[in-house]
C-alpha cells in the first residue's frame with residue numbers, strides 16, 4: 001500500500017492518499033506487464049503457429065462445469081474448450097487440467113473461472129457494503145483473501161470486480177456494485193483488481209480479474225435487470241467508463257461484456273466499446289469474454305438473425321471468448337471459410353487468451369496443491385470483520401442511544417435478520433457457508449454472556465413473512481427489555497442478478513413490526529441488513545437509532561456486536577443516495593442542474609393553499625410529494641463522536657492545467673469517542689462547454705482521531721483530474737471558475753472558489 005508523509009506544525013500524520021495511490025498503482029502494473037511482454041509474445045506465436053483452426057476456436061469457447069468430470073473429458077481432449085468455470089473442487093480441477101495438459105494435442109492448460117465476487121469461503125460484505133467503507137486498503141485485502149482461498153481450489157480467474165455505476169436501487173445488482181459514484185468506483189475497483197491479481201499474475205494465489213459488465217449495464221431502464229440502456233457517448237465516457245479505464249490501468253487481465261444493448265447496440269457486438277475504447281484508447285492486451293450466453297442473446301435482442309450471425313458479430317466486434325452458448329464452436333469454422341470472419345481476427349483473440357494463460361503461469365504450474373488449508377484462516381476472518389465493521393453506516397443516533405452502556409441489562413433481539421446466516425452473506429456468495437457465518441444473535445449472546453440478558457423473538461420467519469402472529473411476542477419481549485434491537489432488511493435473494501424490485505419498502509410485515517416496537521416507548525435500535533438502500537423514512541423516524549449494513553458477510557454478527565456496545569465506532573458512509581420513495585429515482589448527488597434548480601424550501605402537497613395560483617410554487621425542479629432532498633445523501637454517515645472541519649486552505653486560487661492544487665484543513669474530534677471520519681473533497685466546474693454536475697467527488701480519506709485530537713489533512717488534486725469529455729467529445733480541462741468543498745458528505749460544506757486559467 002502506497003502512502004506518504006505529510007508534516008505540519010500541529011501533527012505529523014501518515015496520510016493515505018487515494019488519488020495518488022490510485023495513479024501510482026496504475027503505473028507500476030503497466031510497467032510490469034510491458035517487461036514480460038516480448039518473451040511471452042514469442043511463446044504465444046510459437047504455439048499459435050501449431051494450432052489448427054478448430055483448436056483456435058476451442059480456446060475461444062468456455063463451458064460451465066456440470067459436476068461430471070467424465071462428460072467433460074472428450075471436449076477437453078479434443079481441445080474444444082479453453083476455459084471451464086464453476087469447478088471448485090481441487091481434485092476435480094486437477095483431474096480436468098491433467099486431461100488438457102497431458103492428453104490434448106498441444107497441452108494448453110485450461111483457465112478455471114468462478115464468480116468470486118466478495119469472498120470465497122470467507123465472505124466479505126457485498127461490494128456495496130465494501131464501498132461504504134471508502135477504504136481501498138480493506139477492499140484490496142478482501143479481494144486478496146478471496147484470491148488466496150479460491151486459487152487453492154484451482155480457480156485462477158474471477159468474474160469480478162463488478163464496477164457498473166448503479167444509480168437505481170430498484171436494480172438488484174446494485175448490491176454487487178460500488179454504488180453511484182464514478183470516482184469511488186474507480187478507486188475501489190482498481191483496489192479489487194490489485195487484490196485479486198496480487199503483485200503479479202504469475203503467483204499461484206493470483207486470480208485474473210474481470211471488470212464487468214462492459215458497459216453501461218447499471219443504467220438499465222427502470223432499474224429492471226437486463227433492460228436496454230440509452231447512455232449518450234459523453235455520459236458514457238464521463239460517468240460509466242472511467243472505472244473500467246482505471247481497472248485497465250491497474251492491470252486487469254480480462255473484461256466481460258454486458259447483457260444490455262446501449263442505444264440499440266448490444267455490448268457483445270459493440271465495436272466502439274470493444275475495439276475503439278478498450279483496445280485502441282486504453283491499450284488493453286488481455287481478453288474479453290461474453291457474459292453468460294450474451295453472444296447468442298443478440299438473437300433475442302434482434303441484433304443478429306441467428307446463432308451464426310451472432311457469433312460473427314461478437315467476434316468481429318472484438319469478443320475473444322464466448323461464455324457457454326457455443327455459437328463460436330458451431331459457426332466460426334464456416335464463417336472463416338466464407339471469409340465473414342478473418343482467421344487473423346481469430347488469431348488475435350487466441351493470442352489475447354494465451355497471453356493471460358502465460359501470465360498466470362498456467363503452462364509452468366497448471367495444477368493446484370490439493371493439500372492447501374487456507375479457508376477461514378484467522379487473518380481472513382479478521383479482514384472480513386474489519387470490512388464489515390467499517391461498512392456499517394450510522395444513519396441516526398437520537399440522544400446517543402448507541403453505543404449501549406452498562407445500564408442496559410436486558411435487550412430484546414427481534415426481527416427476521418437477527419439470526420439469518422444465509423441471508424447476511426448477500427448475493428453471489430456461492431461458496432460461503434451459513435454454518436460458518438456468525439449472526440448478530442450468536443455474536444451478542446457470545447460477547448455479552450453474563451453481562452446482558454438476551455430476549456430473542458424473531459417475530460417473522462423471513463423478511464417477506466406477512467404473518468403478524470409473532471409480533472405481539474416481540475412486543476412483549478420489548479416491554480421487558482431496556483433496549484430493543486430490531487434486525488430487519490432483505491433476504492439475500494431479494495437483490496442480485498434478476499432480482500429487481502419496484503417497491504423498496506421493507507417487505508412482509510417488517511414495517512408493522514417496527515411500528516409496533518416503536519409504540520412500546522422503549523429505545524428502539526433498528527439494524528437494517530439489505531442488498532440496496534431501502535425506502536425506510538418511516539422506520540428511521542420511529543427508531544431511536546438506525547445502523548445500516550449492506551449484507552455484511554461471514555463476520556457481520558461480531559462486527560455488529562462490537563458496534564452496538566461501542567467496542568467499535570461506526571465510520572461507514574452511504575455509497576449511494578437513499579431515496580425517500582421509489583418515485584424519486586433516479587436520485588444521485590452528481591446530477592446536472594436544470595435551468596430551474598430547486599430552491600431552499602420544499603413546499604410539499606400539504607403546504608399548498610386551496611385554489612393556489614398556477615405559479616405559486618416558484619416553478620422549480622422537484623416533486624410535490626417527495627420534495628427535492630433524498631432521505632440520506634451520498635457520502636453520509638454519523639459516528640458516536642463528532643468532528644469539526646476547519647475552513648479548507650487552497651495552495652492557490654488560480655491554477656493552470658498541469659498544476660496540482662493542495663487543499664489543507666484541520667479535522668478535530670470534538671466528541672467523547674475515538675473515531676474515524678471519511679473526509680470528502682468535491683468539485684464543481686461552474687460553467688462548461690456542456691453542462692456539468694453540481695458536484696463531483698474527487699478525493700476522500702479516512703482519518704482516525706482520539707477525543708480532542710486534531711489533525712491537519714491534505715488533499716492533492718492535479719488539475720488534469722478536472723478533465724471531462726466536452727462539447728467536441730474531447731477529454732479536456734476547460735479553464736474557468738470552480739467550487740470546491742471539503743465535507744463529511746455530498747450535501748454539506750461551504751464552497752471555496754478557485755480558477756483554472758489558460
Ligand code: NOJ
Pocket residue numbers: 115159212291292497
Ligand atoms: C451472468 C452474470 O451477469 C455475470 O455477472 C456472471 O459473471 C456470469 N453470469 C457467470 O456466472
